[in-house]
Each structure stands twice: as C-alpha cells, then as structure tokens.
Amino acid sequence: MILNIPEVNETKFRSKAKHFGTLVKYLDTTIQEYPYRNKKILLRICRYELDDSTISEKNVEYLGYVESLEGVQTSHSYTAFDLSKIKFSTLTCDHCHVARKRNKYFMFMEKGNVISIGSSCVDKYFEGQILHILKACTVLKQYTVSEETVESFIKKYSYVPLSNIVGATREATNNFLQWEKGISSKKVIDNLEDFDDFSYDKKGFSKKLDNLEINNEFNNNIFNVLSSDFVAGKNIGIAAYGIYKIFSMAEKPNYTIGEKLELENVSITSFYEEDFGYGPTYKVFLTDSVNNFITNTSTGSKFGQLVTQGPKEAFSIKGTVKYLGDNATVLTRVSKNKKK
Numbered sequence: 250m251i252l253n254i255p256e257v258n259e260t261k262f263r264s265k266a267k268h269f270g271t272l273v274k275y276l277d278t279t280i281q282e283y284p285y286r287n288k289k290i291l292l293r294i295c296r297y298e299l300d301d302s303t304i305s306e307k308n309v310e311y312l313g314y315v316e317s318l319e320g321v322q323t324s325h326s327y328t329a330f331d332l333s334k335i336k337f338s339t340l341t342c343d344h345c346h347v348a349r350k351r352n353k354y355f356m357f358m359e360k361g362n363v364i365s366i367g368s369s370c371v372d373k374y375f376e377g378q379i380l381h382i383l384k385a386c387t388v389l390k391q392y393t394v395s396e397e398t399v400e401s402f403i404k405k406y407s408y409v410p411l412s413n414i415v416g417a418t419r420e421a422t423n424n425f426l427q428w429e430k431g432i433s434s435k436k437v438i439d440n441l442e443d444f445d446d447f448s449y450d451k452k453g454f455s456k457k458l459d460n461l462e463i464n465n466e467f468n469n470n471i472f473n474v475l476s477s478d479f480v481a482g483k484n485i486g487i488a489a490y491g492i493y494k495i496f497s498m499a500e501k502p503n504y505t506i507g508e509k510l511e512l513e514n515v516s517i518t519s520f521y522e523e524d525f526g527y528g529p530t531y532k533v534f535l536t537d538s539v540n541n542f543i544t545n546t547s548t549g550s551k552f553g554q555l556v557t558q559g560p561k562e563a564f565s566i567k568g569t570v571k572y573l574g575d576n577a578t579v580l581t582r583v584s585k586n587k588k589k
C-alpha cells in the first residue's frame with residue numbers, strides 16, 4: 250500500500266512509522282496536484298510504501314475499518330468501497346461468529362464478499378501476522394493526504410496575495426470604517442477569492458506601514474506580516490486587522506519642526522473662540538487633502554478671526570510647524586494664502 254504524506258506532516262509520520270520498523274519504506278518526494286474548492290493546489294508529497302504483502306498473499310483486499318464508540322459509528326474506507334453504508338450493529342466477526350461486544354471490525358473483500366473480522370481474530374483467520382500491519386495502516390493513514398490535510402495545509406502554509414486581503418478587508422470593514430471583533434476577519438477569509446488582483450495605493454500603504462508605531466509585539470507582528478506581498482494562510486486574520494488599522498490611520502506627515510509649510514485644499518473641521526481678557530484666543534482644527542489633522546492656537550490672529558467667520562470651501566494656508574503630535578501637526582503663525 251502506498252501512503253502519500255504531505256511534506257508538512259512528514260515529521261510526525263516518520264516518528265510514528267518508526268514503531269513499525271521495516272514495514273514502512275520511503276520511496277520518493279514529488280510535487281502532486283490536489284483539488285481544493287474550485288482550484289488545484291500543488292503539494293510536495295512524500296511517498297512511503299507500507300508492506301502489506303502478507304495480506305495480499307491471502308487473496309483478500311483490505312477495505313478499512315468500522316468503529317463504534319459510545320454508540321457513534323465512524324467508518325474509514327481505504328479503497329473506493331464505501332464502508333459508511335455498513336451498519337455497525339449488523340456486524341459480527343466472520344471468524345468466530347461470537348456475538349460479543351466489540352467496538353471495531355476490520356473489513357475485507359474476499360472472493361467478492363465483504364467480511365468483517367474482530368481485531369483479536371484477524372491473525373487466526375488469515376493464519377499470519379496481519380494485525381500489526383492493520384495497526385500500522387490505521388496509525389499512519391491519518392497523516393496521508395485527505396480533504397482535511399489539504400484544508401489545514403491551505404490554512405497554515407499557503408500564501409494569499411496581500412492585495413486580495415486588502416480588497417476583502419475593505420469590503421468587510423465598510424471601507425475601513427468599522428472592525429467587528431470576531432466577525433470582520435471571518436468575512437475577510439470567506440471573501441478572499443472575490444478580490445483577485447485588487448488594486449490599491451501601494452505607495453501610500455507602505456508609507457503608512459512605515460509610520461506604524463511598533464511599541465508592542467502585536468504591532469510588530471502586524472508590521473512583519475504586512476511587509477511582504479504574500480501572507481501565510483494562518484496570518485490572514487492579523488493581516489486583515491493590520492490593513493484595517495493602517496487604512497483607517499491618519500497619515501503622519503513627513504514634516505520637521507520649524508519647517509515652513511504651504512498647504513493647499515485645507516478645510517475646517519471645527520474651531521472655538523475664547524476670551525481670557527487679552528483678546529480672543531482661537532483654536533482651529535483643519536484637515537488637508539490627505540486627511541492630516543492640523544491645529545493652530547493663536548490669540549488675536551487674523552487667521553483665527555477669518556476662520557471663525559468661516560470660509561466654507563477648501564483654501565490654502567501658510568504656517569510653521571511647531572510640534573508633530575501623534576494625531577495632528579501643530580502649526581504656528583498661520584495665515585490664509587492669498588489667491589495668486
């Protein structure tokens with residue numbers, strides 16, 4: 250019997266196979282294609298041969314086994330013959346025919362008939378050392394390629410283009426406005442395939458990523474995961490959250506303190522006016538065209554007066570950078586740019 254072991258399961262497989270000694274022989278490693286949902290994926294497969302010649306010499310075919318634990322029946326078909334249709338309660342041992350309580354039967358095809366043999370009877374029935382081969386098969390089969398191993402391989406080891414995750418995250422977070430814990434990342438994973446080759450502002454994204462404050466392990470993981478164009482399946486959740494965080498983050502401007510700025514297309518988000526007895530003090534909050542936040546506090550300034558009178562449309566300003574905060578750039582000596 251040939252056992253196809255995906256390379257990712259190979260270490261576990263080999264440590265288990267050791268117990269069965271010379272019964273298990275390594276053949277080769279090749280790349281093989283497996284279907285996954287609507288796609289085909291390539292897996293590195295290590296082939297092993299389980300020496301079951303002792304069974305085939307008896308002119309029987311081993312079909313797998315049927316088990317019943319606490320009344321729950323499971324079947325494990327190793328050939329195209331579907332054992333799930335067999336009712337466990339109808340089985341008896343075709344060797345001893347004793348109706349004793351068993352929880353497992355090995356199933357064989359013998360001369361066109363399906364027979365069931367209890368584990369304590371197989372060696373006697375076939376007059377040979379059969380049971381340890383069947384045990385090897387049961388233990389080692391769990392590492393072979395199956396729908397589940399392909400699925401877990403995809404989750405752990407396959408890589409998804411970052412652009413797909415950006416598109417799916419945008420969709421799942423209502424354009425990066427809202428992250429719902431436990432829900433958004435699942436939505437992202439479910440919708441990944443709808444966003445093949447999603448295009449986004451990659452330069453702007455890397456700039457914001459570079460501005461991500463790496464002050465803890467979580468942010469460090471986000472940074473590392475998002476620094477590559479492909480994301481491992483098991484990291485899709487953290488990537489999606491990082492993408493949400495980055496796109497919802499105001500861009501931190503590249504200014505230096507003391508720098509004189511001319512900003513175009515700023516608009517007022519809010520302002521207030523106070524009077525401490527030295528004339529009115531104006532505090533103004535603005536955003537520029539790429540959503541940087543700018544504030545200015547000044548006493549008796551023309552700019553403050555102008556703003557509180559409220560220009561409704563975007564306008565240009567001049568000012569000097571006084572302080573670079575986390576969320577806003579503080580400007581001083583601000584004036585409205587005269588129209589050219």
Ligand SMILES: [Zn+2]
Nearest residue numbers: 342344345370
């Ligand atoms: Zn028996």
